[in-house]
Structure formats: structure tokens, C-alpha cells
Amino acid sequence: MPLPKIDQPLFDVTIPSTKQKVVFRPFLVKEEKILLIAQQSGNDTEIIRAIKQILINCLQDNVDVDSLAVFDLEYLFLKLRAKSVNNVVKLSYRDTEDDTIYDFEVNLDDIEVQLPENLNSKIEINKNVGMMMKYPTADITDKMGQFETEVDLMTFFIINCIDTIYDEDNVYAASDYTEAEITEFLDSLDVSTFDKIRKFFENIPKLYHKIEYKNSLGSKREIELTNLKDFFMWG
Numbered sequence: 019m020p021l022p023k024i025d026q027p028l029f030d031v032t033i034p035s036t037k038q039k040v041v042f043r044p045f046l047v048k049e050e051k052i053l054l055i056a057q058q059s060g061n062d063t064e065i066i067r068a069i070k071q072i073l074i075n076c077l078q079d080n081v082d083v084d085s086l087a088v089f090d091l092e093y094l095f096l097k098l099r100a101k102s103v104n105n106v107v108k109l110s111y112r113d114t115e116d117d118t119i120y121d122f123e124v125n126l127d128d129i130e131v132q133l134p135e136n137l138n139s140k141i142e143i144n145k146n147v148g149m150m151m152k153y154p155t156a157d158i159t160d161k162m163g164q165f166e167t168e169v170d171l172m173t174f175f176i177i178n179c180i181d182t183i184y185d186e187d188n189v190y191a192a193s194d195y196t197e198a199e200i201t202e203f204l205d206s207l208d209v210s211t212f213d214k215i216r217k218f219f220e221n222i223p224k225l226y227h228k229i230e231y232k233n234s235l236g237s238k239r240e241i242e243l244t245n246l247k248d249f250f251m252w253g
Contacts, residue, residue, distance in 0.1 A: 028078060031097045034131040034223065035087045035153065040094075041078040044102035049075055062247075066159045069095045069246075084157035089223045091156045092246045093131050096225065100126035107249055109229075111241055116234045122241075124227060124249065132226035139181075141214045143207065151218050152181040176204060176215060225249070 026043040033040060045053075049072045056068035070083050073094055077083070083091065109122045141149040158178045165171040177200045180192040192200060204212075227249075229241040243249055 029101055031094055033081075033086070033090050034093055034133070035090050038081075040081055042076045042094075042098055042101070043078060045072050045076050045098060046102075049102075063160060063162060066091075066156070070156060073098065084155065086156045087153035087223070088156055088159065089131055089153070089225065092225055093129075095246065096126055096129055096249065109249075111229075113233045113239060115237055115239070118234055120231060120233070122229050122231075124229070124243070126249070129225060129227050129243075129249070131223050133223045134221045137218070137221050137223070139218065141211065141218065143211050146186045147184070149183050150181045151179050151215070153222060154179055173201065173204070175219070177201065179219075 026046070028041050028043055030039050030041055032038065052068045052071055053065075056064040059065075069091065073083050073091070076098060086094070105126045107124050107126060109124060110119050111122070112119050139151045141151060143149070154175060155178075158175070161174070162171065165174060177192075177197055180200065182192060183190045183203065224244045225246070225248075227243040229243070231239050231241075233239050
């Protein structure tokens with residue numbers, strides 16, 4: 019006689035960047051094992067891969083997880099974890115001023131993605147030539163660990179976040195060109211254009227929560243949580 023099957027509740031979550039509503043089931047013991055193994059490895063890439071696998075397992079809709087923006091991926095997992103385990107996480111931080119450890123509780127149901135008001139994905143190079151940028155997607159996170167320098171990592175991010183390049187006559191899809199060709203194009207840019215690209219990355223939407231407290235010396239202190247490692251203290 020087969021063992022009974024346990025029905026799982028379903029719940030809706032809205033993807034921040036697209037406003038698409040998707041349906042999840044809670045993650046189960048088998049998904050918890052995937053996450054625990056990744057956490058024990060201490061490898062950020064392995065943790066992200068585990069998160070992606072858990073989302074794929076629990077999503078009831080046909081969603082390409084790799085095509086999600088990184089902040090979408092983090093937001094969906096955070097909400098999934100709130101429904102599957104506990105919506106409250108306990109965090110401990112050592113204050114650098116009084117060297118005291120403070121404990122906090124954060125309600126994951128309250129966490130949203132901080133969306134900049136004037137994020138411009140259009141990078142003008144001159145009056146005739148420019149680029150349209152896109153958010154970093156989950157598929158590029160698998161490759162982040164292979165770069166030895168911050169310069170190489172930054173170049174990799176930029177190459178993978180260029181959507182199109184345009185001039186007076188044409189629009190060129192970046193995906194139609196090799197990494198070497200895009201790198202050569204980037205190397206020809208002036209410094210002011212590169213600064214515009216840097217500002218685009220600085221203002222990409224992100225998870226955000228601020229903890230405010232007063233330490234033992236009476237100083238007002240703030241802790242800003244902006245990614246999954248901050249909320250779950252991985253690594």
C-alpha cells in the first residue's frame with residue numbers, strides 16, 4: 019500500500035521587475051537539503067545555484083529562472099523562504115564602535131525591492147551613438163567565481179548587461195556579437211561614458227531594509243541589508 023501524499027498550499031508572488039504574478043508551493047525537506055549542502059560548501063556560486071534549483075522546483079508556472087534579474091531571484095527566494103520556514107529571521111551584528119554584539123529580528127514579509135526613481139538604462143556615448151542596458155540576470159551568477167580581478171569581473175558584467183548598441187541608422191543586438199567584439203567596443207569608450215555605465219550599476223534595484231538602533235554609548239546606528247547574504251548571514 020503506497021504512503022499517503024501530502025498536499026501543499028500554493029501562494030502568489032509578484033516578480034518586481036516585470037510585475038508578473040507567479041505561483042509557488044513551499045519548499046520541502048528535499049529543497050532544504052539542497053540549500054544546506056550549498057551553504058556547507060561556503061561557495062557563493064554554489065549557494066546561488068541551489069537557490070535557482072529550489073525556485074525551479076517550487077515554481078508552478080513556466081518561468082525561465084536564469085532570465086530573471088538578480089534582484090528578482092533574491093526577492094522570490096526571500097518570499098519563498100518566508101512561506102516555507104519562517105517569515106522572521108534573527109540576525110546578530112557586532113557594533114564597530116562599542117564592540118558589542120546586538121541581536122535583531124527582521125520580518126521578511128516587510129522586505130521589498132528598492133526601485134530607484136530615475137534609473138536610466140540608456141547610455142549616450144555621443145549625439146548619434148549609444149547603448150541600452152539591461153539588468154544583470156541570474157544566469158551570469160554561475161560564472162562570477164572564475165574572475166581573479168575586479169576589473170575582469172566588471173568587464174564581464176558590463177558585456178552581459180548591454181542589450182543593444184545604436185547609431186543614427188541601425189540598432190545592433192549585443193547578443194549577435196562576440197565577447198571580443200563587445201570588449202573592443204567598450205575599450206574605445208571615453209571615461210565619461212564609462213562613468214555613466216558605473217552609475218547605472220550603482221542604481222540597479224535591490225532588496226533593502228534598514229535596521230536602526232542605539233548602541234551602549236548612546237550613538238544612533240544603522241545597518242543596511244541589501245542582499246540575501248545580509249538577511250541570512252551566509253558566508
